[in-house]
Amino acid sequence: ASLLSKDPFLGIAPQDEKYYKSSRDIIICKDGSNKFTRAQLNDDFCDCSDGSDEPGTSACPSGKFYCQNAGHVPLSFFSSRVNDGICDCCDGSDEYDGKVKCPNTCWEAGKVARDKLKKKISTYQEGVTLRTLEVEQAKLAIAKDETELSKLKNEEKILKGLVQQLKERKEQIEKAEEAERLQREKEEKAKKEAEGEVNQDNTKAEKEEDKEEEKPMDSTHDDRIGILEDSPLDQDVAEHHDDSVAGVEHGDYPGNEGSPTNEIEQHAVEETEAFAHETGLDAGSEVSADEVVELGRDVSENNEALSREELGRRVASRWTGENIGQQTGEVHAVKENEHEGHEETPTDAHDEEDDGYASETDDDNQRYDDDDIEDHIDEDFGEEDHDDSSSSYKSDSDDESDFSDTTTPRNPSWLEKIQHTVRNILQAVNFFQTPVDKSEAAHVRKEYDESNAKLSKIQSRISSLTQKLKHDFGPEKEFYSFYDRCFESKQNKYVYKVCPFKQASQVEGHSTTRLGRWEKFEDSYRVMLFLNGDKCWNGPDRSLKVKLRCGLKNEVTDIDEPSRCEYIALLSTPALCLEEKLMELQHKLELMNKEQPRRHDEL
């Protein structure tokens, strides 16, 4: 009885006051499980399974205790916290049995909380504006994209027709030429000089074609290197690996032959991975697991071949799943398993899909090439065309010399020009007869090749635009601008790179570990999910969850790895600064402000 508070209505939330006060002597438990008398309300004995008879004591495990916390925000929590010796309410009302003294700290705490809330509100206010802007821009940009797309499609259609016509014409010419050639053969080689001229022309034309094609090819090539920047490394690996095998078999362990009957490491195969990685690493390279297994087989009979340290490490790595550090006996080699975990990743990827790796990268190349081309184009849009709302698409920078010229808005009639040219050609050549006009034929060829190249560019642009527009940019397209962006955050020695709609990676020096590929938004656009990253040695494929929250800048913070190879990051962005939420916060502040003068006396 000493535990009981003087206030018979302790712990009751304002919205429940009616329920307890208006009832008569017998009160029904809220869940209907039982009934209790007024005297049994807060009598420190549980009568209702939902705890409704004991809002102010700890008697019911399912009960909820309400503290008003005047000056701060009210709180409702598990009634198991009542009189447990820990101050939970800032007004101290949860601890009344005299075992501890809980001073009322609501005023100070409330002030801190209100200030914090105010700050948050002002962030939201600003954020909401930024977001609105973002949404507007996104809408325009998408409209632009769509316009461009439909225009491109239209152009594609026309161009296709033209290309077809030119092709037919070209074939016609070629046929004629062939006929002519045959004719000429018959008529002997009297007209060699004239041919020479034609040839010259042709060469020139070809050269020009080459020029056009070389550039994009170069760029693709560059990109490829950019993406697969560790592929040369891989090659190294293979080479070094050979070395290391040789080392293991002959060089480093001469004692080997001496004990052929030794049964020691018969099963070394099973775990050589780690060991072999190690030897590989010692040799300054990394080794794929498949190769390692073979390597292991080679040395499997051969425990003494392992130095005692290596054996120790190898065994330790069963538990840790680590690729043991490079420096034999180095302090941090053992300590920072995280670190090692990542180091091993290139090998892992390799390991998992040794054959698959190449083909996969091929796929990736295609995909990323696309992406990258888009990126280029988009960048151009972003940087150069931002002001003029050109709806036509600007070619990749590589082609600028001829292609973009024709596509500038000032010169919108490139298509018309082509059409015109083609029309001329067609008309002109319509009347053609043998002998074929050589310059005319070259003209047709050139025109055909150019148009065809243009067509494939348009098609590739169409496909990338279509792909882009397929993405879910959020209910108000507020994430549209994320499409071309990557957010980076440096944590210790790692740089984390989050590219929404594409991929996320962790970069350390020259080694890149993919944490995941874009999957989707989750949790009502509050989370971005990247799945199927590089595989972990002893664990799952890596994955990254990016939690979004309102902030004025787009930035990634707080990357964490709570479970092995499952990453979590925070990204603050105006896109999450929602009007409704702002209103909610403002309402909360209003309530808090209103609470201040009120005293706890109505009960």
Next chain:
Amino acid sequence: WKKDEFRNCNQTPFCKRARSRKPGTCSLIANDVSITDGDLTAKLIPKNPQSQSQDEDQDHPDQDPIKPLILTLSVYQDGILRFKIDEDQTLNPPKKRFEVPDVVLPEFVDKKLWLQRVSTETIDGDSGISSIFYLSDGYEAVIRHDPFEVYVREKGGDRIVSVNSHGLFDFEQLREKKEGEDWEEKFRGNTDTRPYGPQSISFDVSFYGADFVYGIPEHATSLALKPTRGPGVEDSEPYRLFNLDVFEYLHDSPFGIYGSIPFMISHGKARGTTGFFWLNAAEMQIDVLGSGWDADSGISLPSSQNRIDTLWMTEAGVVDAFFFAGPGPKDVVRQYTSVTGTPAMPQEFATAYHQCRWNYRDEEDVENVDSKFDEHDIPYDVLWLDIDHTDGRRYFTWDRALFPNPEEMQKKLAAKGRHMVTIVDPHIKRDEAFPLHKEATKKGYYVKDATGKDFDGWCWPGASSYPDMLNPEIRSWWAEKFSFENYVGSTPSLYIWNDMNEPSVFNGPELTMPRDALHLGGVEHRELHNAYGYYFHMATTDGLVKRGNGKDRPFVLSRAFFPGSQRYGAVWTGDNTADWDHLRVSVPMVLTLGLTGISFSGADVGGFFGNPEPELLVRWYQLGAYYPFFRGHAHQDTKRREPWLFGERNTELMREAIHIRYMLLPYFYTLFREANTSGVPVMRPLWMEFPSDEVTFSNDEAFMVGNSLLVQGIYTERAKHASVYLPGEQSWYDIRTGTAYKGGKIHKLEISEESVPAFQRAGTIIPRKDRFRRSSTQMVNDPYTLVIAVNSSQAADGELYVDDGKSFEFEQGAYVHRRFVFSDGKLTSSNVVPNSPGKTRFSSVCVVERIILLGLSTRPKSALIEPANQKVEIELGPLWLRGGRAPAVLTIRKPNVRITDDWTIKVL
């Protein structure tokens, strides 16, 4: 599981040799049988010096004549016979063989009965005479002289347990190396120099009137030990006792894992229970011989009783064995723990739920996990930090980048009544900049290798050395390291975890220390191996006692163990795996540990390796809530699996499972006290409570918690039904529904996802605390609920033990130990020990707020409390406070009687 990495019996010369011996080859006879210093002594000599070594000759052609062995038999109170055989020290053997010190309690030695009288007789069928002497009322010890045999029998009647009845006794005496002889042993590239040569011992032990044998942990296998040799057994290894760090151990194998207790218990319907314990720390291999194994031997034992024969083999040491006469299961564990000690009384917090993971990575992680427990209303008491909290796995240090403020972190938890545990392993990083290593090196405190240099092995920190814990001086030095001054960043709420103390040496033979490594006084590691972890555990525990000036009970969890480990703390079953088979085998493993003295044990809930399906995890929590040691743990490669990560429903189920444990804490604590005083384990095989019910003998799916609660695990996915055998004549009450089930029957029950089946035995009273706090610390003053389940005579009894939960004052009598008896409609509370023995008193304000009556044949409306003469209501209340559908049961409302007082409540 890397089978090839470990020696099997065939690769182990002493084991192979012992297994190949034929029954009857031992030709020793007992000579000069006499009483010396209250013991019976004899010399064992070959009967016929010419024929003695037919068997030996093959191994050692130029053998010296066999020297006599000295046999000593001593009798101790309570039916315990000690049986020692060693070389004759007066003949100056090359080396003193190792006898394990510090295990047998000094108090036990004082319980020796001085033998006065030996009688001789010729027992039927024997050609020679036997000497017979008193063991206890009802039991006699017998030594047959020729051929030599020792046994215990009921007075003038049936045998109970015997040694060398099949003539398999063999003792390789130390000797000089002959020219050209090679003593080295090689295994997988490791060479054991064996400077002292062969020194193994083996003999047969027979248990009479036995249906099954149990014990000899640690193995992941069934409770009742399956035969390893004999008709119908294909190619099985013996049960191996050799402390090893086994990666991904199998769920059913006689293979030796982290700990070793060479203590076997037999049990049979006819005879009851008998125990045999061999105190020896060298590698041991034990065969359980299936009936008919000796069909060709021509040896017939003078007993028609069911008999189980076993063969015990060890690499080194002496014979120092104990026979325990029983006759009941609880008698045998009492007798065994009177030799090796009863389990320490744990702090109350340690009996609650522990949350562990390799690794909670930093302070933020710790704070986050801690607050999530509160957010989800899940109580827990201890948060654990594994190896990666340290600076490069240098124990006693912190990775200051991850844990910049360890004291503050611990204080934050302590403010919620929570504790923390950090790991301290025996391998010390060989780093000149690490003061602990420098000091140990300077002082010469490390175990030496065969050449006398500091042994250098590989473990978590890389190159490591291992303190020689056999040396009391070094243990005391180690203990000092736990002082708050020495262990920087530690606070009084921090306790310790000893892992890897087999010891685990990643680059050692069989992942452990070489057998020829040297300890104090030239003791070889082979002689001591199985006790290394025990000494390490001991030193750590002493450190915590010292730290608290002898006022704070220590808590140290150890993975390796040996007889006596129960005095120092808890153990767990090591690195298990997240699958159903491992959940299943955890029950016989924990039961076996309990039978052999180590009551405070459990398996990692959820399974260490791998990711459990949510259903498995939930089932594991539901079962693990009844392990004496209840801890969730996971490997670093696994996904996070804190109880709130698997959806609301699963969170609810795990919360409920953990709540059951917290609700039953008063009952558990009372059981821990029972173990502390009597050795009887908290978690018991059914046959310990129902020793004459044969159906229970091999049941290891279900178990008893104390004498009142039966729990049946659920070990399969999506189980809809389970067959549960409820032993005895009394009914059982489902603890959730209150439904009564008849005893002595197999019940096919419907299984829900909500719980594993658990029943309260009619005739018992279980004390509970039904309020759930953040941790057990806040429950101290909470009121009790008593659940009375009456038997067919409308009677029940039970106990409640309470003390301050942390200090040693209970040893001075500062506790409350109540006995509740319900009979004739009256519940009485009285002191178990009528006059509190000590000077200190324990006071408590706690009251009983609710008394639940199950099975009462009347429907009383009120009750009268005496002596207060106060009337209280009896109403229908919920059996279970959580959840809306709890069945209504008779409830005495708010009697509010104090637990410290004598009182009577009469049901009207």
